[in-house]
Amino acid sequence: MSLSFKTAVVTGASRGFGRAIAAALVAAGTDVVGIARGEQDLRAVRDELGDAFTPVAGDATGEALAQQVIREHRPGLVVLNAGATPHMAPVHEQTWETFSRNWHADTRHVFTWTRAALREPLAPGGVVVGMSSGAALAGSPLSGGYASAKAAVRYIRGYAADESERAGLDLRFVTLLPQLTPVTGLGSAGVAGYAARQGVDRETFIAGMSSILTPEQVAEAVVELAGDPGGGPEYLISGDGLRPVG
Numbered sequence: 001m002s003l004s005f006k007t008a009v010v011t012g013a014s015r016g017f018g019r020a021i022a023a024a025l026v027a028a029g030t031d032v033v034g035i036a037r038g039e040q041d042l043r044a045v046r047d048e049l050g051d052a053f054t055p056v057a058g059d060a061t062g063e064a065l066a067q068q069v070i071r072e073h074r075p076g077l078v079v080l081n082a083g084a085t086p087h088m089a090p091v092h093e094q095t096w097e098t099f100s101r102n103w104h105a106d107t108r109h110v111f112t113w114t115r116a117a118l119r120e121p122l123a124p125g126g127v128v129v130g131m132s133s134g135a136a137l138a139g140s141p142l143s144g145g146y147a148s149a150k151a152a153v154r155y156i157r158g159y160a161a162d163e164s165e166r167a168g169l170d171l172r173f174v175t176l177l178p179q180l181t182p183v184t185g186l187g188s189a190g191v192a193g194y195a196a197r198q199g200v201d202r203e204t205f206i207a208g209m210s211s212i213l214t215p216e217q218v219a220e221a222v223v224e225l226a227g228d229p230g231g232g233p234e235y236l237i238s239g240d241g242l243r244p245v246g
């Protein structure tokens with residue numbers, strides 16, 4: 001699919017879903033500015049994807065970084081995918097610091113970039129895709145505040161879409177809710193936690209999952225949603241494909 005914009009920003013582009021999203025966007029002819037904290041992983045992505053990938057090492061929650069990247073690169077698409085791996089433990093074995101981890105990383109960076117997208121603003125026709133989780137609907141009792149941090153991502157999407165419309169900015173805000181998958185670092189930690197809770201090994205737990213979502217499927221979905229101005233605001237994605245929420 002060819003996309004109408006020249007440049008995209010992907011947060012959390014060094015591993016997992018973000019890396020696959022960056023690769024799919026480059027394959028679709030888009031320049032990608034990829035953000036993550038770990039320089040070495042980002043450099044490996046650059047080696048794989050070539051000059052179309054610009055690595056930017058930094059904490060995606062930082063306001064100055066968001067403002068600077070949007071001003072310098074004027075992206076037509078911003079994919080807010082960065083996320084912390086939750087501390088896997090039941091609620092009474094969490095501390096406030098572990099419980100709130102995903103609010104300080106996932107939610108804060110979605111807030112920061114959404115705010116910047118509205119205030120700079122992005123050029124008309126711009127798209128912001130935020131990564132929530134199926135856990136925002138179902139809960140995730142072993143992940144502390146993860147599910148609520150991802151629920152906040154959904155609310156921020158709705159608020160931003162309303163403000164864009166009020167101001168006539170012509171921006172589109174979309175949220176993706178992936179199913180838990182064992183194939184990324186974050187998902188693997190989740191699977192290990194839930195397998196241990198059920199008293200089964202990792203392989204038995206995975207065998208009981210109805211379908212396995214791959215990073216490539218998530219990447220394909222992001223490219224599809226970015227290129228579809230008539231698409232809906234929120235989608236669940238599992239190994240079986242995309243499904244509108246509600």
Ligand SMILES: NC(=O)c1ccc[n+]([C@@H]2O[C@H](COP(=O)([O-])OP(=O)(O)OC[C@H]3O[C@@H](n4cnc5c(N)ncnc54)[C@H](OP(=O)(O)O)[C@@H]3O)[C@@H](O)[C@H]2O)c1
Pocket residue numbers: 011012013014015016017018035036037038039041058059060061081082083084085105106131132133134177178179180181182184185186187188190
């Ligand atoms: N995998 C699943 O099962 C699943 C299910 C539902 C939703 N999701 C969501 O999908 C997104 C991607 O998950 P994933 O499984 O691909 O995770 P992952 O493999 O652990 O990758 C996370 C990425 O985010 C980056 N990151 C984390 N904190 C950051 C920060 N403060 N600033 C900049 N970059 C940061 C990491 O790089 P550095 O650590 O080097 O910064 C890495 O590139 C997350 O938002 C996650 O919650 C995942």
